[in-house]
Amino acid sequence: MNLSDIINYTDGIPHYDLKNIIQYLEYKGKHKFGAHFRISPHDYEIIFQIISWIVNDQKACEKYGMSYRKGILLSGPVGCGKTSLMKLVATLVPKNRAYIMKPTREITMEFSKRGYDIVNQYSRSVRSPKAICFDDLGVEPPMRYFGDRINVIGEILLSRYDLFISKQILTHATTNLNTQEIEIRYGSRVRSRLREMFNLISFSPDAEDKRR
Numbered sequence: 001m002n003l004s005d006i007i008n009y010t011d012g013i014p015h016y017d018l019k020n021i022i023q024y025l026e027y028k029g030k031h032k033f034g035a036h037f038r039i040s041p042h043d044y045e046i047i048f049q050i051i052s053w054i055v056n057d058q059k060a061c062e063k064y065g066m067s068y069r070k071g072i073l074l075s076g077p078v079g080c081g082k083t084s085l086m087k088l089v090a091t092l093v094p095k096n097r098a099y100i101m102k103p104t105r106e107i108t109m110e111f112s113k114r115g116y117d118i119v120n121q122y123s124r125s126v127r128s129p130k131a132i133c134f135d136d137l138g139v140e141p142p143m144r145y146f147g148d149r150i151n152v153i154g155e156i157l158l159s160r161y162d163l164f165i166s167k168q169i170l171t172h173a174t175t176n177l178n179t180q181e182i183e184i185r186y187g188s189r190v191r192s193r194l195r196e197m198f199n200l201i202s203f204s205p206d207a208e209d210k211r212r
């Protein structure tokens with residue numbers, strides 16, 4: 001079964017039953033992550049927002065202040081399920097919206113081996129898929145380049161913004177940080193671009209840690 005089997009597009013407008021969609025996500029999630037996977041009613045609101053983005057439900061997107069043209073910045077407390085959810089969403093999006101997951105920690109490790117070329121690598125539009133979900137923004141260790149401090153992920157985010165503006169290439173991310181903390185970590189230039197390139201979707205601050 002595919003997502004498109006439970007969505008009915010009439011005149012380009014998606015019609016679907018949210019209960020069916022939740023069931024479908026649980027089915028896919030169990031398949032991908034194991035039988036313990038379930039979607040808690042506490043997370044329904046988050047799921048609805050993401051669904052309206054996936055299926056381009058303009059009415060719902062409007063209600064949530066979201067845009068189909070932008071990426072997703074999924075924030076929330078440790079262990080609430082951000083990474084799993086973005087991995088699941090990656091299996092549901094249409095081909096032209098495919099993205100890869102990339103832990104920010106891996107990028108900084110690549111940077112310490114290969115230097116500045118890494119910034120260019122994640123800022124290019126020729127990669128396939130073009131869209132990237134930076135997983136765990138803000139936990140990567142600070143880097144130095146010939147003694148100078150460099151904010152590798154911050155630099156990459158600024159370049160990704162340029163890609164978004166010039167070529168509509170999407171960037172997604174997961175993070176434990178709120179926008180204020182993102183500004184502290186990456187500076188005001190990154191913060192000022194966030195709203196323009198991302199739909200900001202947040203788990204409730206007291207969402208349970210699903211690792212427990």
Ligand SMILES: Nc1ncnc2c1ncn2[C@@H]1O[C@H](COP(=O)(O)OP(=O)(O)OP(=O)(O)O)[C@@H](O)[C@H]1O
Binds near residue numbers: 040080
């Ligand atoms: N919907 C779910 N049902 C059951 N278990 C889940 C669900 N989502 C995630 N988990 C489990 O909870 C744990 C944490 O999930 P995940 O890594 O996605 O959280 P996270 O928000 O990305 O955490 P962190 O902030 O540390 O990056 C994992 O072991 C995962 O398998």
Ligand SMILES: [Mg+2]
Binds near residue numbers: 084
């Ligand atoms: Mg995570």
